[in-house]
Amino acid sequence: MQCDKNQVDRELGHPDGSQAIQTEQSMHHRQLNGLVMGAVLSVVAGCAQDSARSATRSPATSPATENVYPAVPSFSPKPWKRFALEQGMGAACSTRSQRTSSGRSVLLPADECIGPAPRPLAEVILSLPSADLGVATEARGEALKHAAYVASPGLGARADFMLAADAFWVRSFESRDSRHTVYLVGGVRCTDRALDCKNSRGVRAFRYEEKGQLVDVSGEVLPPAPALSEDEVRHYQAYAEPIPFLDVSRLWQVPVLRWVIESDPDAPLADDPRYYNDWAYLHFGFLVWTGQRFELMDKVDRARWPCRPVAEGRAACSDPLDNRGDRFVTP
Incomplete structure (x- = not known):
C-alpha cells in the first residue's frame, strides 16, 4: 500500500513547525559516522510500502511545495559568492566565527x-x-x-546543496546534463548496493528518472x-576495526568522500603506507563525483x-591535523 498522497501534501503545505532537535556535537571523528547512520525508527501510519527501488516524486509545481520549500536558482553566481544563494532562498546564514555555538550539525563545521x-x-x-x-x-x-544546509559550487549550472x-543527510551532485543529477542520502536502509552500513543504515544514491x-x-x-585482503585484515585487526567507513x-564544500579506517589514536600506525597524518586514519581511496x-581515486589535488x-x-591548512600535509593530496 502506498503512502497517502494527501498526507504528504498536507505536510508540504503546512508552513509552521518546531525546530529540529540540535545534534549533540562531538570532537571525535569516528562519531561523525554515527551521526550519519543514526535514524529515527518511527513508521508512518498507513504506509506499508516495502519497495526499495523507487518512489513517486512530489509534484514540483504544486502550490503547497512552492509555498514551503524554495526553488533552487537555475545558475550559480560567477564568481562564487558565499551565502548568496541561501540568503536569496530565505535562509539565515552564519560563519563559525559569527556563531556563539558550534552550529547545528558537525557535517556543516x-x-x-x-x-x-x-x-x-x-x-x-x-x-x-x-x-x-x-x-x-x-x-x-x-x-x-x-x-541546516549550505550551497557549494558543482559541476552543473546549478549549485550543489x-x-x-538529526536522522538523515542529503546532498545533491549536479551534472552538466541535469538528467544525471544524483542525490546521496545518509541514514537510509541498507541494501546490497548501499555503502557504509552500520546498524542497518547506510548511504545510497538516488536519481529522478522518467x-x-x-x-x-x-x-x-x-x-x-x-x-581488504585476508592478510590486510589480519594486519589491521590488532590495531583497528578492519572495515573502511566514509x-x-x-561534502559541505566539495563533491568528494573518502574511505578510511581509524586506528588507535594513542598508537597511530605512522609507518603504515596508508597513514596520512590526520588523527589516526588510514587511507583507502577517494570517492570523486x-x-x-563516482570514481574511486587513490590521490586527488587540494581543491578536491x-x-x-x-x-x-589564520593561514590556510594551519590546523594541527592539516599542517603536516597529506601524502594522498597533491598541491
Missing part, C-alpha cells in the same frame, strides 16, 4: 544556513518510502522546514566499498580535498 530546505532536496526526502527512511512524514517535514538533519520516479541508482553510480567531512558517477576551516586571520 563552518558555514551554516537555517531555513526551509531547498526544494529538490526536500522532495527527495519526502518521496522516500518509510521502508527506506524510517522517519515519519511529519518528522521529516519538521526537520525540512527548519533545515548539502543538508544535515515519469518523476525517484530511483535507487547506487549500483550504477557508486563503486563497491574497498575490500569520511563525509568535506565526475558528473555521471580542502583543509579544515580555520579561524579568520
Whole structure:
C-alpha cells in the first residue's frame, strides 16, 4: 500500500513547525559516522510500502511545495559568492566565527544556513518510502522546514546543496546534463548496493528518472566499498576495526568522500603506507563525483580535498591535523 498522497501534501503545505532537535556535537571523528547512520525508527501510519527501488516524486509545481520549500536558482553566481544563494532562498546564514555555538550539525563545521530546505532536496526526502527512511512524514517535514544546509559550487549550472538533519543527510551532485543529477542520502536502509552500513543504515544514491520516479541508482553510480585482503585484515585487526567507513567531512564544500579506517589514536600506525597524518586514519581511496558517477581515486589535488576551516586571520591548512600535509593530496 502506498503512502497517502494527501498526507504528504498536507505536510508540504503546512508552513509552521518546531525546530529540529540540535545534534549533540562531538570532537571525535569516528562519531561523525554515527551521526550519519543514526535514524529515527518511527513508521508512518498507513504506509506499508516495502519497495526499495523507487518512489513517486512530489509534484514540483504544486502550490503547497512552492509555498514551503524554495526553488533552487537555475545558475550559480560567477564568481562564487558565499551565502548568496541561501540568503536569496530565505535562509539565515552564519560563519563559525559569527556563531556563539558550534552550529547545528558537525557535517556543516563552518558555514551554516537555517531555513526551509531547498526544494529538490526536500522532495527527495519526502518521496522516500518509510521502508527506506524510517522517519515519519511529519518528522521529516519538521526537520525540512527548519533545515541546516549550505550551497557549494558543482559541476552543473546549478549549485550543489548539502543538508544535515538529526536522522538523515542529503546532498545533491549536479551534472552538466541535469538528467544525471544524483542525490546521496545518509541514514537510509541498507541494501546490497548501499555503502557504509552500520546498524542497518547506510548511504545510497538516488536519481529522478522518467515519469518523476525517484530511483535507487547506487549500483550504477557508486563503486563497491574497498575490500581488504585476508592478510590486510589480519594486519589491521590488532590495531583497528578492519572495515573502511566514509569520511563525509568535506561534502559541505566539495563533491568528494573518502574511505578510511581509524586506528588507535594513542598508537597511530605512522609507518603504515596508508597513514596520512590526520588523527589516526588510514587511507583507502577517494570517492570523486565526475558528473555521471563516482570514481574511486587513490590521490586527488587540494581543491578536491580542502583543509579544515580555520579561524579568520589564520593561514590556510594551519590546523594541527592539516599542517603536516597529506601524502594522498597533491598541491
